[in-house]
Amino acid sequence: MSAPTRGHQATLGQGGPGPYGVLRRALRLLEAVDRHPHGATAAGLARDLALPTAVVEALAEELETEGYLCHLDGRWTLGGTLALLGRQNREELIRVRLHHKLAELRDQLGAAVYFGRYQDGELCVEAVSASDHAPAVEEWVDFRATAHASAIGKCLLGQLDHDGRRDHLARHPIARLTARTITDQEQLMHRLERQPATVPVLDIQEYSLGTVCAAVPVTAGATVGCLATSMPVERVHHLKYAAELLAAQAAPLMLAMAV
Incomplete structure (x- = not known):
């Protein structure tokens, strides 16, 4: 199945606050399908969920591409992916799906894509999708110690509470990496506290001269994560589009990690 068009993505986003609304509707749709062991039509599911049939159809098609739903003889049933969840290979399944998603985004953007997580008090870049034509940023200073200077780090710190940020910066003091690095802790804290979650x-x-990056939150359950991209500074005019695409794809990634 081809990738959703912009119009398709807009349909998925109707009636809710961004990616979190899409995630909630996807989970409710899976629950509704589960209540119909012999399958249910899109119209029937729309009545169950009090949503327009077109919205249910679009969301069901998206879930079908991920293996969560199956369409047969005009009825929707749960897909094979759900049967694998909860088994010993669940983590491996999620890892494979994550790398697949990142590779798709890399090819769409023509730039390296990353998934980062804040876990056990540390920043971790868990997955990177890069290629010869979309190289990853060179880790010339350990990412774990430079959260104050990277888009990934600031996005993750921004999802912590005030004390969590203070604790991290106490363990990883701010250092100047380039002339553009924020080295004043209070200024950094102020920016993190004022950063809107949707921006x-x-x-x-x-972090590195010649490189620009963007990151958006990916929050599912207890996960504090983010989706990010990097590109040469000569492509800075593409950064806004790249960030918008990351934000649009955060919902499917959240679903993959939450279900």
């Missing part, structure tokens, strides 16, 4: 976090040559 992508940017790094304009703060």
Whole structure:
């Protein structure tokens, strides 16, 4: 199945606050299908969920591409992916799906894509999808120690509470990496506290000269994560589009990690 068009994505987003609304509707749709062991039509599911049939159909088609739903003889049933969840290979399944998603995004953007997570008090870049034509940023200073200067780091710190940020910065003191790096802790804290959750976090040559980055939150359950991309500064005019695409794809990624 081809990738959703912009119009398709807009349909999925109707009636809710961004990616979190899409995630909630997807989970409710899976629950509704589960209540019909012999399958249910899109019209029947729409009545169950009090949603327009077109919205249910679009969301069901998206879930079908991920293996969560199956369409047969005009009825929707649960797909094979759900049967694998909860088994010993669940983590491996999620890892494979994550890398597949990142590779799709890399090819769409023509730029490296990353998934980062804040876990056990540390920043971790868990997955990177890069290629010869979309190289990853060179980790010239350990990412774990430079959250203050990277889009990934600032996006993750922004999802912590005030004390969590203070604790991290106490363990990883701010250091100047480029002339653009914020080195004043209070200024950094102020920016993190004022950063809207729906606005992508940017790094304009703060971690590495010649590189710009963008990151958006990916929050599922207890996961504090983010989706990010990096590209040469010569492509800075593409960064806004890249950030919008990351934000649009955050919902499917959240679903993959939450279900």
